[in-house]
Amino acid sequence: AQSVSQHNHHVILSEAASLELGCNYSYGGTVNLFWYVQYPGQHLQLLLKYFSGDPLVKGIKGFEAEFIKSKFSFNLRKPSVQWSDTAEYFCAVNPAHTGGFKTIFGAGTRLFVKA
Amino acid sequence: GAGVSQSPSNKVTEKGKDVELRCDPISGHTALYWYRQSLGQGLEFLIYFQGNSAPDKSGLPSDRFSAERTGGSVSTLTIQRTQQEDSAVYLCASSSRARETQYFGPGTRLTVL
Numbered sequence: 210a211q212s213v214s215q216h217n218h219h220v221i222l223s224e225a226a227s228l229e230l231g232c233n234y235s236y237g238g239t240v241n242l243f244w245y246v247q248y249p250g251q252h253l254q255l256l257l258k259y260f261s262g263d264p265l266v267k268g269i270k271g272f273e274a275e276f277i278k279s280k281f282s283f284n285l286r287k288p289s290v291q292w293s294d295t296a297e298y299f300c301a302v303n304p305a306h307t308g309g310f311k312t313i314f315g316a317g318t319r320l321f322v323k324a
Numbered sequence: 325g326a327g328v329s330q331s332p333s334n335k336v337t338e339k340g341k342d343v344e345l346r347c348d349p350i351s352g353h354t355a356l357y358w359y360r361q362s363l364g365q366g367l368e369f370l371i372y373f374q375g376n377s378a379p380d381k382s383g384l385p386s387d388r389f390s391a392e393r394t395g396g397s398v399s400t401l402t403i404q405r406t407q408q409e410d411s412a413v414y415l416c417a418s419s420s421r422a423r424e425t426q427y428f429g430p431g432t433r434l435t436v437l
Contacts, residue, residue: 213366215366218364241423245426245428252327252428252429252430252431253415253417253428254427254428255425255426258425299366301367303423311369311372311380311383312357312369312426313369314359314366314367314368314369316364316365316366317366
């Protein structure tokens with residue numbers, strides 16, 4: 210069965226530190242890739258997505274992610290985090306063979322940024 | 325509407341009772357998803373509706389769970405004879421079409437005593 214692995218369940222950083230959250234998936238075919246974020250008290254919302262083209266995608270609030278097909282990875286990065294980045298981050302994969310409906314989510318990574 | 329809405333926001337019920345959870349998707353969105361998020365877990369796919377096509381029910385954990393979508397808009401998730409392990413946050417999302425960005429509602433927190 211397809212799965213999505215997020216390597217870190219909890220991450221604590223100081224402001225201005227660099228961030229990288231790992232995401233690996235187990236599906237060999239064509240995929241759409243997403244990172245969603247849930248800020249405290251808010252709905253899940255899209256941070257960025259990759260469908261095709263340049264494997265380095267940029268999202269909101271200075272986040273970016275790189276799709277490395279050979280490694281089945283889609284890691285999220287930010288050069289300098291802010292206190293307001295404290296949130297839970299979810300990687301999601303949409304395997305093409307399902308017709309697009311069964312999006313598989315990782316377990317999430319809780320990020321806490323110390324001011 | 326401005327976004328996806330869900331009701332109720334919280335539901336406390338006794339084991340064995342039936343519950344209905346409602347989702348109003350963004351107007352015009354043809355795709356609608358239900359997920360379950362248990363404490364410390366990721367989002368577990370439950371069911372998907374796309375337009376007038378037959379729904380993908382492959383994620384429903386048991387036959388106690390069912391869902392319908394009336395008129396291609398509002399959806400209701402029904403859990404019959406609730407069990408304590410059904411306690412979770414139930415999230416609804418919609419998208420303009422399959423494989424596109426999903427817009428999530430605030431969720432319904434279900435507690436089964």
